Amino acid sequence: MISSLYRWIRRFFADFDATHREKAAALTVIEMEELENIFALLLLGAFTGVPSPPTFLAVELLPYMDRELKILCKRANDCSDMLAEMCGTIGID
Amino acid sequence: MKILFFTGKGGVGKSTMSAASARQLSDKYRVLIVSLDPAHNLGDIFGVVLSHKKHRFTDSLFLKEVNLQKLCRDYLQRETRVLTDTYRYLQTINLDNYFSVLKYSPGIEEYALLTGIEETIRSEKDFDYIVFDTPPTGLTLRFLALPWITVTWIDRLIQIRRDILGKRHTIYRIRGILDDKETILSYDENDDDILKRLKKLKENYQDLSSLLQGEDCGIVLVYNPDTLSLKESKRLIDGFRDLKLPLRLLINNKIQTKYKTMADHVDSAMQALAPEVPIQRVAFSESLLDGKNSTLYDIPEIILSPLEMK
Numbered sequence: 001m002i003s004s005l006y007r008w009i010r011r012f013f014a015d016f017d018a019t020h021r022e023k024a025a026a027l028t029v030i031e032m033e034e035l036e037n038i039f040a041l042l043l044l045g046a047f048t049g050v051p052s053p054p055t056f057l058a059v060e061l062l063p064y065m066d067r068e069l070k071i072l073c074k075r076a077n078d079c080s081d082m083l084a085e086m087c088g089t090i091g092i093d
Numbered sequence: 094m095k096i097l098f099f100t101g102k103g104g105v106g107k108s109t110m111s112a113a114s115a116r117q118l119s120d121k122y123r124v125l126i127v128s129l130d131p132a133h134n135l136g137d138i139f140g141v142v143l144s145h146k147k148h149r150f151t152d153s154l155f156l157k158e159v160n161l162q163k164l165c166r167d168y169l170q171r172e173t174r175v176l177t178d179t180y181r182y183l184q185t186i187n188l189d190n191y192f193s194v195l196k197y198s199p200g201i202e203e204y205a206l207l208t209g210i211e212e213t214i215r216s217e218k219d220f221d222y223i224v225f226d227t228p229p230t231g232l233t234l235r236f237l238a239l240p241w242i243t244v245t246w247i248d249r250l251i252q253i254r255r256d257i258l259g260k261r262h263t264i265y266r267i268r269g270i271l272d273d274k275e276t277i278l279s280y281d282e283n284d285d286d287i288l289k290r291l292k293k294l295k296e297n298y299q300d301l302s303s304l305l306q307g308e309d310c311g312i313v314l315v316y317n318p319d320t321l322s323l324k325e326s327k328r329l330i331d332g333f334r335d336l337k338l339p340l341r342l343l344i345n346n347k348i349q350t351k352y353k354t355m356a357d358h359v360d361s362a363m364q365a366l367a368p369e370v371p372i373q374r375v376a377f378s379e380s381l382l383d384g385k386n387s388t389l390y391d392i393p394e395i396i397l398s399p400l401e402m403k
Binding site: 021035036039042057061064067 | 172175176204242243246253254263264268290294
């Protein structure tokens with residue numbers, strides 16, 4: 001009985017800790033994804049008509065760019081409703 | 094090894110001056126002269142048929158005309174190979190050959206030319222002098238600017254990448270884990286493939302940039318004693334200054350005794366623009382017009398003498 005209560009309290013505090021850590025990191029995660037999006041956009045800008053760096057740079061880095069490309073596509077998908085995106089980011093329901 | 098680029102407006106006599114200089118230098122040194130101008134006439138000046146392979150003119154003088162089309166093809170082949178390697182799985186359904194359309198990409202001549210110059214400099218180490226006869230102003234400034242432009246771009250990208258890694262590190266310290274469901278993300282500079290590749294590329298281009306800006310490299314600017322030539326030369330001097338490329342010698346070519354006042358005026362204007370650079374005067378050769386002079390590279394003035402004295 002006591003050990004199960006002890007386990008429950010431990011789990012409660014662990015979850016409490018994780019939730020708060022997750023909350024604290026959430027904004028930085030968004031910032032990081034935005035930066036990755038900008039990086040991909042600058043490098044592969046020719047897709048969207050942005051003046052792009054020397055083409056060979058994009059080709060050279062392409063093999064490592066899978067994550068950045070996914071974020072770029074996700075952003076392109078979401079950009080039709082930027083207001084909702086922003087509300088979600090700053091926590092307005 | 095010393096490297097000289099002969100530049101100037103179209104038709105001022107870049108090819109003739111570079112050919113004559115190379116010929117004169119070859120009395121003392123081993124010299125390779127390379128024409129980068131798509132409208133080659135180096136072969137015409139020396140009276141031989143040239144190709145992209147080195148041609149031995151004398152024991153100490155070698156000639157070469159760069160084949161721009163071939164350079165572009167080689168350059169694109171390398172780029173296409175990276176793409177084909179990345180999308181290797183397409184080979185299983187025979188779609189990989191669609192990348193061959195890349196050979197029609199616009200704006201690659203400058204990169205191909207730069208790669209050509211770089212390869213020549215790196216592979217021809219046993220020459221004392223490499224003399225490059227360049228295409229007219231526009232293209233020359235564009236390809237000489239490329240290493241600098243590329244390094245600037247890479248610097249910006251490295252900065253953004255570092256910011257990304259900084260954010261990742263913060264997230265790692267708060268959350269303890271850093272993944273995007275499939276892969277674990279790196280936050281250390283030494284683990285990030287993109288940053289490692291960017292640094293490597295920057296190193297390459299910085300090497301080339303410092304080689305072009307260094308002691309052993311020099312720009313020789315050829316012009317004629319006329320107003321148009323003076324105006325374009327001003328733009329070139331500004332361009333070289335912006336790119337920090339070392340201008341070593343000014344050549345006032347095709348001077349005629351009856352227009353000496355104009356030649357003096359142009360020279361003083363040029364000297365004001367580049368006070369520290371010596372000027373060499375080359376007289377207009379009357380024999381060019383009477384058809385008797387068959388060796389166009391024979392010029393009485395020792396063209397690079399101001400440089401040797403330095």
